[in-house]
Amino acid sequence: MRFVLASASPARLAVLRAAGVEPVVRVSGVDEDAVAAALVDPSPAELVTALAVAKAEAVAGDERDAVVVGCDSMLLTADGRLQGKPGTVEVARERWQRMAGTTGTLLTGHAVLRLKDGQVADRAAAHEATSVRFGTPTEDELEAYLATGEPLGVAGAFTLDGLGGWFVDGIDGDPSSVIGISLPLTRRLLRQVGVTVSDIW
Template identity: 60%
Template sequence: MTTFILASASPARQAVLTAAGIDALVHVSGIDEDALAAANPTALPADLVVILARAKAEFVAGALREQHPDAVVVGCDSMLHLDDELIGKPHDEATARRRWAQMTGRAGDLLTGHLVLRISGGVVTSTASGTCSTSVQIGDPSDEELDAYLATGEPLAVAGGFTLDGYGGWFVDGVIGDPSSVVGISLPLTRRLLREVDIRVTDLWRTRPGAEGNGHQGAVNK
């Protein structure tokens, strides 16, 4: 059986996969995303999210290919594109507050980049990458609501400073495109990329809805 490895620390991405029938092995790359983005200042927005996704996937593949010689590794990265700027994770409350002042009542493009890497017999045999863009209409929270949202800590560690599937969902007025990409992993794009490396997504599913996992669920090196 091919092991599905998610090169991401995001519990939201894992939850999307679990709900869609895949029990992913999670391994965090530890890549410094801000440093890598700074090292690629001329990259186009759609290219930069793939560069970051590639770095994560390649790091994890190198760490796990002996332990999991037949696997597919999926790297992911997301950023909000607004005002010709890519907005990543705020990391602190002051930055998140500034981002929300910029985003409130406006629409931005959530760019999600994926890199799918196939390992066969302990050797990387093929890769596929792509990006999808989803328009997100941000709402207009009151000052009290924004204070409460920032106090949860949730927006500090997510692209753009908001979520669709958590507390932030209260302040997202609409989505045009793939909702799963806003959560962090685009199911349609991942399916297409898996097909490019000769893996059918249906072969990675649990045998039936609600069945026990295949033993790969959980986190490694969190």
């Protein structure tokens, strides 16, 4: 079974490889702002799921017989702000100064498309929510972390599986979802489109 990951995320790729899947990577190039703007007052969960669907659909046209999986993650902070990738050191610093010592919710939308003969034969989508308890890095630790560049290109300005893991005190929920793709949720969505995990190993 050809498994296509519609994501450039090295973390998602690493999760899948560690779980016995060698996906074909196709970067969607979706304009996330345009997708968000087309939605009418979406909830945070609806937004990340819609983005995941858009990413999967963007690469599906290049496939004939495959399973295509799209994902999107954002952090819902304790003060109710929804955050994607910060992009700059200044934004990442400000986010960490606000979220240090608090608990946020990492939301990851998932979409699975089953393609047969170049057509979408079935689809399933959902999201996973995981609570993340943030530590409080010292000013020097935060500046050193920001200088690595790691937090600039990841949802919520942190990682669980990289340098950011030093500053996460714990999580309540699925760790693979925080890294970028929930293995349990993906398994359930695959079953909804008639594919089992053993089909993709």
